[in-house]
Amino acid sequence: MRRGARAAALPWSGEAREALEAILNELAKEGIRPGDRRQFKDRRVVRAFAFLNGAARVEPEYLEWRSTACGTTRTSNPRRWRR
Numbered sequence: 214m215r216r217g218a219r220a221a222a223l224p225w226s227g228e229a230r231e232a233l234e235a236i237l238n239e240l241a242k243e244g245i246r247p248g249d250r251r252q253f254k255d256r257r258v259v260r261a262f263a264f265l266n267g268a269a270r271v272e273p274e275y276l277e278w279r280s281t282a283c284g285t286t287r288t289s290n291p292r293r294w295r296r
Contacts, residue, residue, distance in 0.1 A: 220264035228272065
């Protein structure tokens, strides 16, 4: 099996699913609504990141880049957090 296929087959933990849902809810509160395509791509990237780190499944810590990429942290988007 190719590495890409193995990464795509990596399961998500329940905590990771909840964390992703929380990130999306937080973004929605701020008026940011990633489209279906973006969410699909992000899930693939998260699985690949977890796979490259040797994980057996996707855990919440592999979602940290997602919040930074979307500007949901104070350091990634300081203008938004000044309000």
